[in-house]
Amino acid sequence: MSKHKISKWIQLYTDGSCYPNPGPGAWACVFNKDGTRKHISGYANYTTNNRMEMLAVIKGLNHLKRPCFVSVYTDSKYVLEGFTKWLTGWEKNNWQTKQHEDVKNKDLWERLKIEVLRHEDVTWTWVRGHSGVVLNELVDGFAKEAADRGREKRKRDEAQLLLPI
Secondary structure, three states, rough: OOOOOOOEEEEEEEEEEEOOEEEEEEEEEEEEEEEEEEEEEEEEEEOOOOHHHHHHHHHHHHOOOOOEEEEEOOOOHHHHHHHHHHHEEEEEEEEOOOOOOOOHHHHHHHHHHHHHOOEEEEEEOOOOOEEEEEEHHHHHHHHHHHHHHHHHHHHHHHHHHOOOO
C-alpha cells in the first residue's frame, strides 16, 4: 500500500448571479464526489454578474483544503475563456487587453490563478445555462437562494437604520 494519499477527484459546479447588473449578487458551488453532494454559497450587496461567476469558482476551489483533481463546470464563458485563453496574455501585457485597456476584475483573476495552482489538476467545462443539466440547475437554485438571503438581510439592516434612537 502506498504511503501517499490518493488525491480526490471532485466535480465543482459553479454559478453567480446579479440582479440588476451591477447590483446585489450571489454565488454558489455544488461539490460532487462519488455521488455525494455538498454546497456552499454567499452574497454581496453591490457587485457584477462576472465577479459573482468568478467568486463562485474561487470559493469552491478554496473550500477544498487539500490538492485535488477538479473538474470545474460553469455556464460563464467569461470565466472559462478568461482563464483558459486570455489570462496568460493579460499577464504578459501587464494586465492590459489587446485594446490597451485595464483588464477588469484583475484582483479576482489573480486569486483564481492562485487557487487553481494549489490543485493537482483543474479542467474546465462550459455548460449551457438553464439547459436541464441537473447539477447546473441545482447550483443555479442555490445562487438564487443566496441572493434572496442577501436581499432579506439588507432589508433587515436598512429597517434597523430607520428605528428611532
